[in-house]
Each structure stands twice: as C-alpha cells, then as structure tokens.
Amino acid sequence: MKKLHRRSFLKGGLAGGAAIAAVGTSKHAEAAGSFGGYPDSMGVLVDLTKCVGCRTCEAACNKEQGLPAPDKSFDDPSVFEEKREGGLPRRTTEKAYTVVQKYDVPGREHPLFRKVQCNHCNEPACLTSCFVNAYKKTPEGAVMYDPTVCVGCRTCMIACPFYIPAYSYSSAINPVVKKCIMCYDTRLKFGKPPACVEACPQEVMTFGKRKDLLKLAHQRISEKPEAYVDHVYGENEVGGTAWMYLSDVPFDKIGYDTHLGDQPIISYVKEFLAIVPMVLTIWPALFTGFHLLSNRKDALKNEDNKS
Amino acid sequence: MGGRKKTLMGMAALMLLTAPAGAQSWAADGPGTVELGSLANHYSAVTFDHAMHVGVAANCAECHHHTTGLAPTDPNCVRCHEAGAQARSVACKDCHSDKRFSAEDLEKTGGNPQLYHKGKPGLKGAYHQKCLGCHTTMGGPTGCQDCHTRNDQGDAFFHSGKYAPAPKASGGHGGGH
Incomplete structure (x- = not known):
C-alpha cells in the first residue's frame, strides 16, 4: 500500500x-x-537643449484638456522655485498634466528646463498593473485611461516608474486618475501632434513616428557630439517609451531615473x-x-x- | 518670384548708384524691415529690423544658411553646401514649413528615406531658435514680450494680465505660504 x-x-x-x-x-x-510596441506608433522627441522654460506647453495643455484655471499665471516663473515634500520640484497633478521643471546644473551657463508628462510607454506599467483594464495603449501610441471602470485602487500610480498618474483627491464623490493622454481624443486620433508640441515656440519637441524619431535623435547626436550626451532616454528604458529625450547634461543629473532597466515592468512578474x-x-x-x-x-x- | 527678384535687383542697383563708392556692403541689398506676422496668434507681429541685424551679424549665412550664396557657418552644412548655392528665395518661410507636423509635412519628412534634413524646424521653431539662440549668446533681448507684445487672446491663453488667477486666500488647505 x-x-x-x-x-x-x-x-x-x-x-x-x-x-x-x-x-x-x-x-x-x-x-x-514581449510586445515591444506598435510598429507605426507615434512619439515625441524632446530636445532639452532647446527648452527656454517659457511654459507655453503648460498653457496649451491646460486649454486643450479643458483643465481648471491654474493657481498662478503660466508666464509666472516663480513656480520653478516651488518645492514639494523632500525638496523635489513640482510634479504632474490633476490640474496640470504637464509641468516644466528647472535644474541649475553646475558648470552649465543657463539653467536646464525639463518638461514632464506621461511618457506613454510601449508596455506601460500602469496598464499591466490595472486589474480592471482601465488602461489602453492605442496603436497611435497614447496610453489612455477609462475612468468609468476604474475602482480607484491607485495601483497604477505606484506602478508608474515616472510618477505620472495623479489622482483627483479634490473630488469627494467621483475621484479618478488624471494624466496626459497625448491629446488622443482631440488631436492624435486625427494625426495631429499634441497641443504642447504645436504650441512650443522653440520646437523643443518633434512629433513623428517613433521609429523615425529614433533615427533623428541619433542623427542629431552624431552631427553634434559635443552638444549632447550619447543617450536617447526612452529608447530602451522600461522597454521603450513614446516620448524620448535628448540632453547635453547626463540624465541622472536632471532628475531622470537611469536605473530603470530596459525591460518593461511587466517582465519582472x-x-x-x-x-x-x-x-x-x-x-x-x-x-x-x-x-x-x-x-x-x-x-x-x-x-x-x-x- | 521673378518680379520680386527684379525689384530686389533694381533696389540693389539703385543703392549701388546712390551710395558712396566703397561703402556699399554685399549685404545692403536686403530689406530694411520685415514684418513677421504670418503666425501671429497670441502675440502681435514682429517688425524685424533687418538692416540693423545686417550690421550685427557676421555675415548673411548666420541666419540665411547657404541660401544667399555664401558658405554656411556650420561645419556640418559645409560638407554639402560648400560654396552655398544661391537659392530662388532667401525668406525663412520658403524652406521652413508653417504647417510643421501636419500630415503632409510628416509624409514629406518622415516618409522620405532619401531626405537628409529630417529634423528641419518649422517656421515658428526656426524663428525662435535662430533669434533666441543668437540673442542669448550676443546678449540681446530674450523675454517673450521684448520682441512681440502679447495680445488679449494671449493673455487669456496664459491666464495672465486681466485673466490672472485671483491670489489664493491665505490659510487654504496645504498651508503653503
């Protein structure tokens, strides 16, 4: 037996x-x-060397997304000095899907300005962490959020490696997650660039197919190797993002997390x-x-x- | 086009005739002022003092790249535009699109593998990158309203001027200031 x-x-x-x-x-x-992203998805290449910190992008976002009036005018540079807990610069909120941060880099003649918004990952951690499927990655490249199915667990806010999704804590009845949607509803869907891209006077941002932007980014670096660090942030980070960055200052000096690895967050689980x-x-x-x-x-x- | 060129040549000839011999520079055939207003939306048009800038800039290629027939200043450009071929037009808007990132613009730039100038800025970007870039290094004015005054529509857009948010009553939540 x-x-x-x-x-x-x-x-x-x-x-x-x-x-x-x-x-x-x-x-x-x-x-x-691995998914690796939609082949013809759109993206934005942000050249940080060109940004002058005028905050026109913030104003354009506010208008396009119909966000509430800001606490301070969009031409008020005093917001750059605002600090939140831990001495960190301002971040995205339910009222501002994009914010410009200022960094005084030692040895750099002028301050460096950095625009922060959702990076629209190829394989978003917010999406994969959401157990009610409130998130969607559109073939155009935008990461969308559906507030009607959201249960308000805010796991996406913890999952996001860039600390982007904000929560409308101000709403007692129906709080929802608020974040940049790359102007999908009003612009991207129709092949138009996001409002911030179009409004920027300096053309800091270049809109196009992600694969074309990657070529452009590397062309810019190879043409002016003295003007850029040899790194396109977002090319590989967390499996690649739709928004990518060029800089003349090493990315870890200006608030970018350079230890995220090249794997989408989902790969770890x-x-x-x-x-x-x-x-x-x-x-x-x-x-x-x-x-x-x-x-x-x-x-x-x-x-x-x-x- | 031909008409404008003729007028320009006529102007140049007239200037050559009227100016004292030797004092005439090659740059003097440019316009005195240029009204830059095709993109005006939140700001008024810029009345660009071309004649003054001709005196400040090292040469035409500083702003006009290779189009005026001079060698460009950027070594990257010289690789192809060695001598700088005289272009039909030297106006910014004739090369820099005022419909940047439109479907046709994306098709023209991204969709063409032969094209080298993929990242050529649009008209607005070209103006601001050139003007602000030079003003920053030369110590020229760099404030938005130093060059163009903002209109009412612009004030509303920036929530500034008479559209400025009312100062927050102290003691609000967060207890900031």
Whole structure:
C-alpha cells in the first residue's frame, strides 16, 4: 500500500517537474513574447537643449484638456522655485498634466528646463498593473485611461516608474486618475501632434513616428557630439517609451531615473503570473486525478483481498 | 518670384548708384524691415529690423544658411553646401514649413528615406531658435514680450494680465505660504 503511494507521489513529482521545466524554458523565449510596441506608433522627441522654460506647453495643455484655471499665471516663473515634500520640484497633478521643471546644473551657463508628462510607454506599467483594464495603449501610441471602470485602487500610480498618474483627491464623490493622454481624443486620433508640441515656440519637441524619431535623435547626436550626451532616454528604458529625450547634461543629473532597466515592468512578474493559472487550474485537476487513481487501486486491491 | 527678384535687383542697383563708392556692403541689398506676422496668434507681429541685424551679424549665412550664396557657418552644412548655392528665395518661410507636423509635412519628412534634413524646424521653431539662440549668446533681448507684445487672446491663453488667477486666500488647505 505504502509502495503504491510513493510511486504515485514520484509520478506526480515527475509530471510537476516537467511542468515547471516547461515554464522555465519560457524564460528564454521571453524576448520573443514581449510586445515591444506598435510598429507605426507615434512619439515625441524632446530636445532639452532647446527648452527656454517659457511654459507655453503648460498653457496649451491646460486649454486643450479643458483643465481648471491654474493657481498662478503660466508666464509666472516663480513656480520653478516651488518645492514639494523632500525638496523635489513640482510634479504632474490633476490640474496640470504637464509641468516644466528647472535644474541649475553646475558648470552649465543657463539653467536646464525639463518638461514632464506621461511618457506613454510601449508596455506601460500602469496598464499591466490595472486589474480592471482601465488602461489602453492605442496603436497611435497614447496610453489612455477609462475612468468609468476604474475602482480607484491607485495601483497604477505606484506602478508608474515616472510618477505620472495623479489622482483627483479634490473630488469627494467621483475621484479618478488624471494624466496626459497625448491629446488622443482631440488631436492624435486625427494625426495631429499634441497641443504642447504645436504650441512650443522653440520646437523643443518633434512629433513623428517613433521609429523615425529614433533615427533623428541619433542623427542629431552624431552631427553634434559635443552638444549632447550619447543617450536617447526612452529608447530602451522600461522597454521603450513614446516620448524620448535628448540632453547635453547626463540624465541622472536632471532628475531622470537611469536605473530603470530596459525591460518593461511587466517582465519582472511575467514568469510568476504565468504560473498562477497553472497552479489554480492544472494543479487541482492533476492532483485530484492522482488521488482518485491511487484510491481506485487501493479500492480494487481491497476488493481483491475480500474476494 | 521673378518680379520680386527684379525689384530686389533694381533696389540693389539703385543703392549701388546712390551710395558712396566703397561703402556699399554685399549685404545692403536686403530689406530694411520685415514684418513677421504670418503666425501671429497670441502675440502681435514682429517688425524685424533687418538692416540693423545686417550690421550685427557676421555675415548673411548666420541666419540665411547657404541660401544667399555664401558658405554656411556650420561645419556640418559645409560638407554639402560648400560654396552655398544661391537659392530662388532667401525668406525663412520658403524652406521652413508653417504647417510643421501636419500630415503632409510628416509624409514629406518622415516618409522620405532619401531626405537628409529630417529634423528641419518649422517656421515658428526656426524663428525662435535662430533669434533666441543668437540673442542669448550676443546678449540681446530674450523675454517673450521684448520682441512681440502679447495680445488679449494671449493673455487669456496664459491666464495672465486681466485673466490672472485671483491670489489664493491665505490659510487654504496645504498651508503653503
């Protein structure tokens, strides 16, 4: 009796091992399974060397998205000195989907200005972290959010590696997540650039197909190697983003996280998530089967013994 | 086009005739002032003192690149535009699109693998990058309203002037200031 049990246990162990091995091999195939972004999606290349900090982009965003009036005029440079908790510069809020930050870089003649908004990742962490599928990546490149299905868990705000989604805490009745949608509804859908891009007097931002922008970015660096650091931020970060950046100052000096890695955030949990359905569906059936099998043999044996 | 060129040549000839010998520079055939207003929206048109800038700039190529027939100043440009071929027109708007990022512009730039000047700025970008770039290094005016005054529409856009937000009553939430 005991021997039979051990054998069935070993058989089960073997089958389980094979199943785990099968999951293990998927690790190597992971790159092929990665989404990598829509082929013809649009993007924006931001050349930080050109920004003069006029905040016209902020004004354009406010108008296009119908956001509430700002606390200070959009031509008021005092906002650059505002600091939030931890001495950090201002961030995106429910009332401002884009903000310009100022960095005084030692050795640089003029301050560097940096526009912050949703980077519209190829494989967004907000999207993959959302358990009600409130997020959508459109083929045009925008990461959209549907407030009608959102349950307000705010996991997306924690998942976002760029700290972009904001929450309308001011609304007691129906608080929702607020963030840049690349002007999808009013412009991107119709092939037009986002309002900030069009409003910028300095043409800091170049709008186009992401793959074309990458070529342009590297062309700019190779033509003026002394004017840029040899890094297109967003080309590979977290699996690539629709918004990408060129700078003359190393990115880690101006508030960019350069330790995010090149894998989409989902990759770090993909293997675990692949096991979940197996554990939940295959294991109960499998082990019930083993149990019944051994029980049946035991029952047969008992009957044999009886007869 | 031909008409304008004729007028320009006529002007140049007239200037050559009237100016004292030797004092005439090659740049003097440019216009005195240029009204830059085709993009005016939130700001008034800029009355650009061309004659004054001719005196300040090292040469025409500083702003007009290779189009005036002079060698461009940027070594990257010289690789192809060695001598600088005289263009049909030297106006900014004839090369820099005032419909940057429109579908046709994207098709023309992104869709053409042969095109080298993929990142050529549009008209607004060209104006501001050239003017502000030079003003910054030469110590010229750099404030928005130093060159063009903002109109009522612009004030509304920037929530400034009479559209400025009312100062927040102190003691509001957050307890900022």
